[in-house]
Amino acid sequence: MPWNPRRGEVLTMRGNVGDSPKLKPPYANSWRRGWFMNLFDTRPKEDRKLLFGRERELDEIERMLDSGFWPVLIGPPRVGKTSLMKVITKERKGIYIDASTCATATDLGFRLVDELQGGRVKAHIQLDFKMVRIELKTQPVNTLEKIIKSLGDVLIAVDEAQSLNDTRIPALLSVIYNESRVKMMFSGSMLRLIKLITKSPQTLGRPIQMIEVKPFSEEVSRAFLEEGLRRCGVSAEPLELAEAVRVFGGIPGWLSYYGAKRCARFSHADALKEVSATAKRVVEEEVKRLGPLEEAIVKALAMLGVGGEWKHIMALVGSFYGKQPDRKSLSRSLKSLVDMRIVEKTGERYTLIDPMYRIINNF
Numbered sequence: 001m002p003w004n005p006r007r008g009e010v011l012t013m014r015g016n017v018g019d020s021p022k023l024k025p026p027y028a029n030s031w032r033r034g035w036f037m038n039l040f041d042t043r044p045k046e047d048r049k050l051l052f053g054r055e056r057e058l059d060e061i062e063r064m065l066d067s068g069f070w071p072v073l074i075g076p077p078r079v080g081k082t083s084l085m086k087v088i089t090k091e092r093k094g095i096y097i098d099a100s101t102c103a104t105a106t107d108l109g110f111r112l113v114d115e116l117q118g119g120r121v122k123a124h125i126q127l128d129f130k131m132v133r134i135e136l137k138t139q140p141v142n143t144l145e146k147i148i149k150s151l152g153d154v155l156i157a158v159d160e161a162q163s164l165n166d167t168r169i170p171a172l173l174s175v176i177y178n179e180s181r182v183k184m185m186f187s188g189s190m191l192r193l194i195k196l197i198t199k200s201p202q203t204l205g206r207p208i209q210m211i212e213v214k215p216f217s218e219e220v221s222r223a224f225l226e227e228g229l230r231r232c233g234v235s236a237e238p239l240e241l242a243e244a245v246r247v248f249g250g251i252p253g254w255l256s257y258y259g260a261k262r263c264a265r266f267s268h269a270d271a272l273k274e275v276s277a278t279a280k281r282v283v284e285e286e287v288k289r290l291g292p293l294e295e296a297i298v299k300a301l302a303m304l305g306v307g308g309e310w311k312h313i314m315a316l317v318g319s320f321y322g323k324q325p326d327r328k329s330l331s332r333s334l335k336s337l338v339d340m341r342i343v344e345k346t347g348e349r350y351t352l353i354d355p356m357y358r359i360i361n362n363f
């Protein structure tokens, strides 16, 4: 009988490996453990079957790509941007690039060449990788253009594109758009890149389309936990799940982590405690990497708990910033936090999107 994940065959730990689709060791044991169907794997997902509740986003991305647009995925950390990009790139046999350590066109070029040398995507024209690497150092943009024009109809997904900070990139993107068949997609706040693009003489605004990746609703969060726990054969009380959903606020990264602990037979209380403690550390690190005023605003919002209006933030932020910021700086920093999707603005009220940001240590 064909395998159907929706019927949850993989959970029937009784089934022997011979019953499952042709899996050979070493995967046979993973299969038996249900690893293949683990919704709570804490790495980014690469397979559509493991990406829960994102059919609408997948459809939207595909529709855009097929109509010649370049999607930019925007959303808070751990919401599933990388997972969406990896699923799409894998299905389309494209190239995935993590640009978090790329600032310049040269860096980007090297990452692209690494991927091409990995051999999963073939260039039409034979590239002399050694030469290309040398050329990238002296003429990064021309060389990148040459490489990309050699690719044909290929998707290049650039994750964490906010790190790119090179005034030559908009022109490069424009050439890619106008003179090659390559499709691009990005994730990251792109603020800097979009600024570069809108200032550039090329009319690059056209192909770029934002897609918001939002935290799960309460209902989807609960269904995600229920489904994942069912797959690993753990039962949980509805009240426990309701509490986890409330504490982790629909952020798939935290929900997955909590679910993984439950699948490893942690009690609800222990899973909650451990995930919250890790989350607090992770989030505190992230906050430290923000600019000083942004950091102070996050701390003020954390103290306000349920968020607050501009005047409430202004009243509190000085004690974290060391001095009272001027109005313009506060507005600019708040806007940048909104652009990064760390803060959300609803009406006049600003709130921290990820509830784990609200438990950071203020002192």
Ligand SMILES: Nc1ncnc2c1ncn2[C@@H]1O[C@H](COP(=O)(O)OP(=O)(O)O)[C@@H](O)[C@H]1O
Residues within 6 Å of the ligand: 039, 040, 041, 042, 043, 044, 045, 050, 051, 052, 053, 054, 075, 076, 077, 078, 079, 080, 081, 082, 083, 084, 252, 253, 254, 256
């Ligand atoms: N829709 C989803 N279904 C299942 N797991 C998800 C989903 N979205 C995210 N995750 C999990 O959450 C974590 C963070 O996802 P990731 O794609 O890295 O987010 P981002 O790139 O937005 O920070 C990973 O462990 C990933 O497996």
Ligand SMILES: [Mg+2]
Residues within 6 Å of the ligand: 081, 082, 083, 159
């Ligand atoms: Mg990511």
